[in-house]
Amino acid sequence: MSRVYNFSAGPAVMPEEVLREAADEMLDYQGTGMSVMEMSHRSKAFEKIINEAEQDLRDLMQIPDNYKVLFMQGGAHLQFAAIPMNLMKNKVADYIITGQWAKKAFKEAQIYGKANAIASSEDETFSYIPDCSDLPVSPDADYVYICENNTIYGTKFHTLPNTKGKTLVSDISSCFLSEPVDVSKYGLVYGGVQKNVGPAGMAIVIIREDLITEDVLPYTPTYMKYKIHADANSLYNTPNCYCIYMCGKVFKWLKKQGGLEVMKARNEEKAKVLYDFLDSSKLFKGTVRKEDRSIMNVPFVTGDKDLDAKFIKEATEAGFVNLKGHRTVGGMRASIYNAMPIEGVRALVEFMKKFEEEN
Numbered sequence: 001m002s003r004v005y006n007f008s009a010g011p012a013v014m015p016e017e018v019l020r021e022a023a024d025e026m027l028d029y030q031g032t033g034m035s036v037m038e039m040s041h042r043s044k045a046f047e048k049i050i051n052e053a054e055q056d057l058r059d060l061m062q063i064p065d066n067y068k069v070l071f072m073q074g075g076a077h078l079q080f081a082a083i084p085m086n087l088m089k090n091k092v093a094d095y096i097i098t099g100q101w102a103k104k105a106f107k108e109a110q111i112y113g114k115a116n117a118i119a120s121s122e123d124e125t126f127s128y129i130p131d132c133s134d135l136p137v138s139p140d141a142d143y144v145y146i147c148e149n150n151t152i153y154g155t156k157f158h159t160l161p162n163t164k165g166k167t168l169v170s171d172i173s174s175c176f177l178s179e180p181v182d183v184s185k186y187g188l189v190y191g192g193v194q195k196n197v198g199p200a201g202m203a204i205v206i207i208r209e210d211l212i213t214e215d216v217l218p219y220t221p222t223y224m225k226y227k228i229h230a231d232a233n234s235l236y237n238t239p240n241c242y243c244i245y246m247c248g249k250v251f252k253w254l255k256k257q258g259g260l261e262v263m264k265a266r267n268e269e270k271a272k273v274l275y276d277f278l279d280s281s282k283l284f285k286g287t288v289r290k291e292d293r294s295i296m297n298v299p300f301v302t303g304d305k306d307l308d309a310k311f312i313k314e315a316t317e318a319g320f321v322n323l324k325g326h327r328t329v330g331g332m333r334a335s336i337y338n339a340m341p342i343e344g345v346r347a348l349v350e351f352m353k354k355f356e357e358e359n
């Protein structure tokens with residue numbers, strides 16, 4: 001068996017230890033005589049899996065007691081709709097457009113109410129985070145929405161926007177559990193899990209209890225009401241049991257590593273290896289304003305499309321895979337989530353140095 005260094009933006013590399021454990025338990029989960037895939041979501045064994053997963057996530061993120069944790073299907077995309085459907089009481093929301101995912105969420109919200117784009121960095125291909133210290137927040141806005149880490153463009157909000165008292169809603173799909181967060185600063189924080197947490201197809205929504213009400217837009221499908229999931233402890237319907245089980249394993253792995261402070265230090269160290277090289281290279285350069293750089297997704301270019309393609313091809317042959325930038329921006333992107341070891345980043349930099357010498 002040979003594992004590659006997988007720099008995919010998502011679905012992405014998982015901790016090897018977690019995969020091995022899941023493999024060991026595939027045919028017989030802890031003496032139940034069956035796989036978690038074959039197990040009723042109402043069984044005692046699964047109840048323990050989901051309860052522990054929630055508690056471990058609460059411990060890791062220090063989620064306050066007045067927040068609910070919801071395991072929902074449909075990835076992040078379903079939340080683009082669920083958020084306005086559940087939170088738009090005045091039918092007004094403000095969006096900060098820092099990339100394609102924020103824009104998609106904004107466009108979806110426009111279907112349900114008056115969504116305003118109050119800031120954007122589209123003028124420079126989303127290569128920076130706009131100044132959000134004094135934005136024209138709408139007086140009747142139900143919430144202000146951000147995408148905190150922009151997977152495609154490699155930017156991150158290092159300071160949260162001044163929402164002028166309005167509820168902050170944040171998509172943390174690509175920085176989930178990469179560093180500590182103060183959940184109390186948000187009304188709702190959510191992420192698709194397929195980057196730092198588990199397999200694709202699910203979102204975890206962390207929502208303050210007072211935002212969970214019956215008062216949702218009239219045509220909101222039952223499945224998309226937060227109250228339905230909160231009241232049923234995420235077991236309203238048959239959930240993505242196997243995904244929850246895998247997320248739970250990753251939470252336990254994170255706790256074993258020492259928690260989110262440790263992950264932050266590790267992730268910063270990893271990102272520094274790559275950014276330091278990009279800043280000194282004569283061939284490769286980063287595409288993002290320095291102060292807004294993400295420590296999870298690192299886009300870079302040579303400035304020559306053919307050379308980019310040559311690099312991606314040779315890197316793939318050498319076992320550094322999924323380095324192609326998103327189709328909307330081109331170039332390269334290394335996603336270096338929690339499960340990417342520093343050895344992988346160091347090896348990539350060595351490979352880039354060699355490529356630079358030869359080209």
Ligand code: PMP
Pocket residue numbers: 009010074075076077078101147149150151152171172173174192193201
């Ligand atoms: N938000 C962000 C920040 C993302 O990176 C992605 C996926 N790459 C999405 C939303 C969409 O996620 P999903 O495909 O799970 O709907």
